[in-house]
Amino acid sequence: MSVEPFPDRPRVDAHEKVRGAAIYAADVALPGLLHAMLVPATIAKGRVTAVPVEAALQVPGVVRVLTATDFPPPVQPAGAGGPPPPPPMITPEIAYRGQPFAIVLAETLEAAIEGAEAIRPDYAPDLAFTPLIDSPGHRREPVEPITAGDAADAMTRAVTRHSAEYVSPAQHHNPIEMLSTTAFWADGVLTVHEGTQSTSGTKGAVGRNLRLEPDQLVVKSPQIGGGFGQKGTPQRQSAIVAHAAMLTGRPVKLVLPRGQIFHNASFRPRSRHRIEIGADATGKMIAVRYDADHQQSRSGQFPPAEYLEAAPQMYGFTDYHGTAANVRIDTQSPGYMRAPHPHPSCFAFESAVDELALMLEQDPVAFRLRHEATIDPIHNRPHSSNHLHSCLREGARRFGWDRRTAAPGSMTLPDGTLVGWGVASGAYPVHIHPNIATLTVRADGTTRFAAAAHEMGQGIRSTIEQVLVRELDIDPTRLELAIGDTSAAAQHTTAGSWGTGSVVPAALEAASRMKAALAELLGDRQVGGNLHRQLARVKRPSLSVEVTRIPYGQGQKELATFQQGGMALAGPFFPAFTTFSFIAHFVEVHVEPRTRRVRVPRVVSVADCGRVVSPRTAASQVRGGVTWAISAALREVTEVDPRYGGWLNNDLADYVVAVNADIGEIDVSFIDEPDPVVNALGVKGLGEVAMVGCAAAVANGIHHATGRRLREMPFRIETLL
Amino acid sequence: MTDPDAGGPASLIELDRREVLVAGAGAAVALTLETGTAQAQASAGAEAAPPGTAMTIRPRINGRAMSVEIDTRTSLLDLLRERLQLTGAKKGCDHGQCGACTVHLDGQRVASCLTLAAKMDGRAVTTIEGLAEGDGLHPMQQAFIDHDALQCGYCTPGQIMAAVACVREGHATDRASIREYMSGNICRCGAYVGIVAAIEAVAQGRQA
Numbered sequence: 001m002s003v004e005p006f007p008d009r010p011r012v013d014a015h016e017k018v019r020g021a022a023i024y025a026a027d028v029a030l031p032g033l034l035h036a037m038l039v040p041a042t043i044a045k046g047r048v049t050a051v052p053v054e055a056a057l058q059v060p061g062v063v064r065v066l067t068a069t070d071f072p073p074p075v076q077p078a079g080a081g082g083p084p085p086p087p088p089m090i091t092p093e094i095a096y097r098g099q100p101f102a103i104v105l106a107e108t109l110e111a112a113i114e115g116a117e118a119i120r121p122d123y124a125p126d127l128a129f130t131p132l133i134d135s136p137g138h139r140r141e142p143v144e145p146i147t148a149g150d151a152a153d154a155m156t157r158a159v160t161r162h163s164a165e166y167v168s169p170a171q172h173h174n175p176i177e178m179l180s181t182t183a184f185w186a187d188g189v190l191t192v193h194e195g196t197q198s199t200s201g202t203k204g205a206v207g208r209n210l211r212l213e214p215d216q217l218v219v220k221s222p223q224i225g226g227g228f229g230q231k232g233t234p235q236r237q238s239a240i241v242a243h244a245a246m247l248t249g250r251p252v253k254l255v256l257p258r259g260q261i262f263h264n265a266s267f268r269p270r271s272r273h274r275i276e277i278g279a280d281a282t283g284k285m286i287a288v289r290y291d292a293d294h295q296q297s298r299s300g301q302f303p304p305a306e307y308l309e310a311a312p313q314m315y316g317f318t319d320y321h322g323t324a325a326n327v328r329i330d331t332q333s334p335g336y337m338r339a340p341h342p343h344p345s346c347f348a349f350e351s352a353v354d355e356l357a358l359m360l361e362q363d364p365v366a367f368r369l370r371h372e373a374t375i376d377p378i379h380n381r382p383h384s385s386n387h388l389h390s391c392l393r394e395g396a397r398r399f400g401w402d403r404r405t406a407a408p409g410s411m412t413l414p415d416g417t418l419v420g421w422g423v424a425s426g427a428y429p430v431h432i433h434p435n436i437a438t439l440t441v442r443a444d445g446t447t448r449f450a451a452a453a454h455e456m457g458q459g460i461r462s463t464i465e466q467v468l469v470r471e472l473d474i475d476p477t478r479l480e481l482a483i484g485d486t487s488a489a490a491q492h493t494t495a496g497s498w499g500t501g502s503v504v505p506a507a508l509e510a511a512s513r514m515k516a517a518l519a520e521l522l523g524d525r526q527v528g529g530n531l532h533r534q535l536a537r538v539k540r541p542s543l544s545v546e547v548t549r550i551p552y553g554q555g556q557k558e559l560a561t562f563q564q565g566g567m568a569l570a571g572p573f574f575p576a577f578t579t580f581s582f583i584a585h586f587v588e589v590h591v592e593p594r595t596r597r598v599r600v601p602r603v604v605s606v607a608d609c610g611r612v613v614s615p616r617t618a619a620s621q622v623r624g625g626v627t628w629a630i631s632a633a634l635r636e637v638t639e640v641d642p643r644y645g646g647w648l649n650n651d652l653a654d655y656v657v658a659v660n661a662d663i664g665e666i667d668v669s670f671i672d673e674p675d676p677v678v679n680a681l682g683v684k685g686l687g688e689v690a691m692v693g694c695a696a697a698v699a700n701g702i703h704h705a706t707g708r709r710l711r712e713m714p715f716r717i718e719t720l721l
Numbered sequence: 722m723t724d725p726d727a728g729g730p731a732s733l734i735e736l737d738r739r740e741v742l743v744a745g746a747g748a749a750v751a752l753t754l755e756t757g758t759a760q761a762q763a764s765a766g767a768e769a770a771p772p773g774t775a776m777t778i779r780p781r782i783n784g785r786a787m788s789v790e791i792d793t794r795t796s797l798l799d800l801l802r803e804r805l806q807l808t809g810a811k812k813g814c815d816h817g818q819c820g821a822c823t824v825h826l827d828g829q830r831v832a833s834c835l836t837l838a839a840k841m842d843g844r845a846v847t848t849i850e851g852l853a854e855g856d857g858l859h860p861m862q863q864a865f866i867d868h869d870a871l872q873c874g875y876c877t878p879g880q881i882m883a884a885v886a887c888v889r890e891g892h893a894t895d896r897a898s899i900r901e902y903m904s905g906n907i908c909r910c911g912a913y914v915g916i917v918a919a920i921e922a923v924a925q926g927r928q929a
Contacts, residue, residue: 014866015858017874019849020849022874108772108803114773176819177811226910227873617869620910651814652816659906660906663913
């Protein structure tokens with residue numbers, strides 16, 4: 001098996017995407033389709049007591065209005081150790097502003113919208129709701145600490161200490177493809193088309209809500225118009241739409257308006273990070289205390305402890321004490337948004353490291369290079385691989401860091417623009433998931449590979465194609481990659497950068513088995529041509545192989561969980577090693593002297609993600625992560641209106657994300673060293689780590705430009721004035 | 722650069738041999754050819770007239786003249802996507818804030834979600850499906866592939882339609898200008914570096 005570097009090839013589905021021919025969930029055309037629109041609650045908490053539907057039914061084209069009494073009761077929690085219940089469908093109890101209490105079905109979209117707007121329910125509002133993490137009624141819930149050594153004792157030996165609080169705001173993913181579900185019931189099978197990173201999760205949630213058996217349900221998500229974690233957990237509308245399709249006997253399509261998505265999708269919760277770092281007399285970090293908490297719904301499960309994971313893997317200190325808590329309020333449940341924990345935590349920690357380096361009068365790159373982590377101090381195990389120092393050195397070289405002058409405000413342009421150069425590192429845990437892949441090569445020139453994976457633009461199809469095309473002499477133009485489809489193969493949630501590392505080893509092994517199967521078929525016969533021609537010559541229509549990959553440390557139990565639609569993640573803490581991806585970002589910021597507007601004209605990022613499988617799409621992934629970080633650092637926050645609950649800036653004009661003019665040059669490179677143990681190709685993971693730490697590099701650059709230390713994102717003009 | 726929108730409104734008044742008649746509320750789409758053959762296509766919706774206030778428009782879409790009975794509230798985007806199965810233009814906000822629905826109207830880029838279908842009578846609309854001639858790619862489409870100016874691909878049709886217009890308007894003079902005039906099209910995946918490189922290449926004639 002070859003782990004040589006992979007060549008630069010075009011994105012495998014770029015051709016169909018540039019022609020507008022790629023089919024996303026809401027593009028599927030179905031005869032007899034009904035259009036749906038949800039009706040959102042306008043109270044923050046309480047109960048819907050009556051839903052008059054007559055006015056809606058009088059709108060020409062409206063076919064039916066479904067309310068809570070039309071839906072089965074919510075699935076009860078399974079109890080300790082069981083899976084969380086699926087999102088409820090439509091209930092009279094309202095837990096957050098914007099929660100749907102009715103769905104209108106109509107012959108046209110225009111009629112569905114008019115029908116939804118005609119509904120005025122009666123409410124019994126509960127006025128004692130808790131909109132913010134510091135509002136009365138919040139409940140703070142600490143979780144288990146994460147520790148190594150004795151941080152309290154080590155801190156007493158520190159001669160230099162830095163302590164501060166850093167804040168990451170609530171944010172929404174806002175993929176440009178809006179949440180949507182299209183469902184139809186035919187011949188005893190419910191088919192759901194939905195942009196989801198988890199066709200298995202959607203299948204499970206819809207099946208449990210509607211009490212369907214697994215063989216009665218197919219979920220398809222072959223192309224996702226951006227996920228970023230928003231589409232990784234079950235979506236509120238899926239079972240509502242599916243139930244409507246079953247009741248009416250017609251296909252039903254719902255595309256949520258973006259304002260409703262802000263209230264019904266998950267979001268990145270507001271989080272606070274109190275960090276204390278102590279350095280000894282030689283200026284080395286010896287102790288860290290980290291306390292994090294975040295905004296949480298009343299029943300949400302998005303874990304706060306993971307904020308504590310990245311920092312102890314980066315710099316080799318062995319005395320660490322991490323504590324974390326949920327702060328429960330009245331909101332919809334927060335969840336995973338790109339680099340869910342490491343982005344906020346490395347913003348905080350890498351800002352703190354920068355502040356400590358300045359206190360010690362050390363160059364921030366040189367300071368980081370004085371600290372090397374080779375082991376995971378929490379579990380006392382070696383890292384599988386860690387090239388963070390190579391990332392820092394190579395990044396500094398490409399950026400021209402040696403031309404930096406240390407004093408804040410010391411670098412300016414002729415027009416008075418303040419220039420700041422900032423650096424920061426990032427780490428992201430590596431996970432691997434089981435996979436079951438089927439590879440079929442046919443004499444007619446086609447090839448089909450089916451496995452667990454979802455394509456959301458990260459380029460996972462391109463990585464699979466790279467492996468199959470390198471290993472097998474097949475026609476790449478007629479290669480079907482059947483992923484994101486529960487009828488093609490068992491599926492998992494594709495997120496957390498585990499997609500590629502969980503599927504390309506299966507593709508590699510499938511290719512190897514295919515070669516062996518063909519050799520066995522041919523025996524002593526010498527047959528020329530590619531695999532298709534060889535099969536044709538021996539009059540064999542097709543040849544199939546199946547591969548089951550179970551991550552290191554797992555067994556039949558985890559495989560069974562996966563086959564039953566559950567998740568069976570391994571890592572990053574394996575029995576014999578701990579595995580993380582790493583990155584270093586170097587950022588140039590320009591601060592206009594009068595308006596204090598911050599621009600980021602130039603970024604250099606160097607990533608250690610193990611072997612790079614698809615160089616072109618990998619570079620795009622990193623540029624995307626950097627763009628996300630700049631956007632998070634300078635633009636994005638979702639504001640709560642504490643008077644009414646709910647999100648104020650719930651559209652793309654008021655929730656401002658980075659546009660083209662906000663992004664300058666981004667130079668991306670890779671260490672491209674295969675990890676020796678994590679999987680057969682040495683692939684760690686990339687899409688998440690790409691963003692991690694970069695927001696701190698922006699903050700550190702702003703400090704270098706202005707002398708102002710900003711500890712709460714986003715950094716806007718008014719912050720710096 | 723070839724201009725598939727050339728022709729202008731004046732040429733659209735007469736329905737041509739490839740006249741398309743689209744009737745009913747998201748209904749069966751009948752392609753009425755002048756030769757008298759009628760070809761029914763399965764389409765979404767019931768076999769009824771639009772339930773709201775209806776009117777007939779005669780736009781030319783991707784070079785093809787057609788007659789469509791619409792609900793007067795219908796946006797151009799919903800007409801394209803829900804009635805004509807031209808799903809290349811995407812809905813990302815329905816508020817004119819994201820650019821995913823960008824198409825050309827008489828050669829100018831517009832947000833089709835903010836454009837009423839009722840105003841399309843006698844107008845020429847080009848979508849991503851009609852950008853290239855024949856089965857080939859428009860140079861901008863090829864440049865987007867070459868520079869990997871996309872990831873999920875959802876905003877890509879709108880980006881490409883905006884990019885073609887950006888060049889045509891004379892705004893693709895340098896990177897700063899391209900960035901400014903492409904800022905109405907959000908790419909949440911963050912492919913801006915590739916998008917700028919692709920447009921720059923086409924504008925400088927470096928693309929095939």
